Amino acid sequence: MKSNYMECQKIIRMLKHKEFIKVSHTGNCFEDGAAIYAKEIKENIFLLFVILKDIDIENIQALIAHFDCFGSIGLKEPEQIMFYLSIKDKNDLHYFEQYLKASVN
Structure with missing residues (x-):
């Protein structure tokens, strides 16, 4: 059985392979130490994956959100959140992987 750490690294x-950009954050929207990966999927609409610092499977979040620009991510709250998924178990991880594959189509 793979460890949660290995799943997170995968x-x-x-x-990174799907051209997501790691975003540094200095605002209060995300927990300190969170790794944020973002990709613009439509004008000012972004798909974000937030991986909290303890690299535990229960601490991965996926969201589609509207920001006024790419530079706002990590600084300001999103103007609107259109989709949110919190990964809590292996079934959620499977769903997450399927969603990520679909996001490139």
């Missing part, structure tokens, strides 16, 4: 590799 997800990070997949995000």
Whole structure:
């Protein structure tokens, strides 16, 4: 059985391969130490994956959100959240992986 750490590393590799950009954050929207990966999917609409610092499977979040620009991610709250998924178990991780694959189509 794979460890949660290995699953998270697999997800990070997949995000980088799918041209997601790691975003640094200095605002209050995300927990300190969170790794944020973002990709614009439509004008000012972004698909974000937030991986919290303890790299535990229960601490991965996916969201589609509207920001006024790419530079706002990590600084300001999103103007609107259109989709949110919190990964809590292996079934959620499977759904997450399917959603990520579909997001490139």
